[in-house]
Amino acid sequence: MARTIGSHSGTTRPRIRAAALRLFARHGYAAVSMRKIAAEVGVQAGALYNYTPDKQSLLVDLMQGHMRDLLAAWNDVPQGETPLDALEAFTRFHIRFHSGRPDEVFVSYMELRNLEPENFAVIEGLRRDYEEQLETIIRQGIATGDFVATEPKVTSMAVIAMLTGVNTWFRQDGRLSLDDVEALYWEMVRKAVAA
Amino acid sequence: MARTIGSHSGTTRPRIRAAALRLFARHGYAAVSMRKIAAEVGVQAGALYNYTPDKQSLLVDLMQGHMRDLLAAWNDVPQGETPLDALEAFTRFHIRFHSGRPDEVFVSYMELRNLEPENFAVIEGLRRDYEEQLETIIRQGIATGDFVATEPKVTSMAVIAMLTGVNTWFRQDGRLSLDDVEALYWEMVRKAVAA
DNA sequence: CTTTTAAATGAACAAATGTTCAGTTAAAAG
DNA sequence: CTTTTAACTGAACATTTGTTCATTTAAAAG
Structure with a gap:
């Protein structure tokens, strides 16, 4: 599957930011994986790289x-x-x-x-x-x-x-x-x- | 090899402590691996577990x-x-x-x-x-x-x-x-x- | 309805992770 | 010198890591 129902273009970027912020604050940058951030957003890890180079x-x-x-x-x-x-x-x-x-x-x-x-x-x-x-x-x-x-x-x-x-x-x-x-x-x- | 020349019993424990402290302070707990601590002490990672359970x-x-x-x-x-x-x-x-x-x-x-x-x-x-x-x-x-x-x-x-x-x-x-x-x-x- | 395209999947990659353990070595004990 | 034993090695393990990419899907444009 891709482009699941309810996915709108402008929404994902800020949600990634928010998830990263929240998780970095709670657990620390090094302890948070890209997969955990993706999971918080409700997306696969690979999708994050549409919004950030790394x-x-x-x-x-x-x-x-x-x-x-x-x-x-x-x-x-x-x-x-x-x-x-x-x-x-x-x-x-x-x-x-x-x-x-x-x-x-x-x-x-x-x-x-x-x-x-x-x-x-x-x-x-x-x-x-x-x-x-x-x-x-x-x-x-x-x-x-x-x-x-x-x-x-x-x-x-x-x-x-x-x-x-x-x-x-x-x-x-x-x-x-x-x-x-x-x-x-x-x-x-x-x-x-x-x- | 094991028990290399110059290894004394009382020395390793404090050196592990010192290495862990230094590395945790520089890079953060999550970013420091047991192998890096061991390398700083001049020992293999497994040896650390003679001194700490984890x-x-x-x-x-x-x-x-x-x-x-x-x-x-x-x-x-x-x-x-x-x-x-x-x-x-x-x-x-x-x-x-x-x-x-x-x-x-x-x-x-x-x-x-x-x-x-x-x-x-x-x-x-x-x-x-x-x-x-x-x-x-x-x-x-x-x-x-x-x-x-x-x-x-x-x-x-x-x-x-x-x-x-x-x-x-x-x-x-x-x-x-x-x-x-x-x-x-x-x-x-x-x-x-x-x- | 048809075409285009942005957005996301999911599998794959090599490298690194914490931890265990059988085996090896050199120092200490006799 | 011989035996014992604490200290350490080195390989192995199952997971997890950041990142890439060919493929698929659904929304937007015509």
């Missing part, structure tokens, strides 16, 4: 898409007037964006070592771009005297690590709302860099 | 050993008089301990999903034990009025995430010494929970 490209596309989405979304956020406003905007944006995409975040963070060198360089570059957004805010706050930080780069890394950590415990249906969490973390970030 | 046990032993070492080492740290002293002790200990064992930390954090459920429960329990050490300190600081934190558990998670993040960028031969880093992070932690 397994690695599946991973790269997911990670690159995530990093591009992240940078684009941050670009759409109003930065506010002062460095303090900008830092609050970044804090709240980072938590909200990442908590809404746990699988993408997990894969993009955990599977870096499974990227071939050239692909790694691309993703790592996008990550650095994002980190520099925060570093810039912190440097501006230091310049205006709003923040105290002797090592802005270190401070950026510390803040990002803290914020990304939300994903390890936060659940949408938990006791605390996303607004609660944003407020809690913003208070800690604010105090940590306060003059 | 591949999973190799991973569990590494992770369990790491968590036990962590809890034991923290137990040996003088806690100080006040909650503030205890928090500083924890902050400095966490950074120092983790930065000295990057491979163990990486594996223990990244390979949780490759543990069979019962093994996962054990490791997760040990992790919770450690996290509760910090939570207790924070609760005591709140009780004495030294700290302000409306959600002690969240604060603990935030602080630990921030501290563990050091491992993503810190290098022993970098510009900043371990003491520098400890001081930088301690200032941020102190301010973040300050009353």
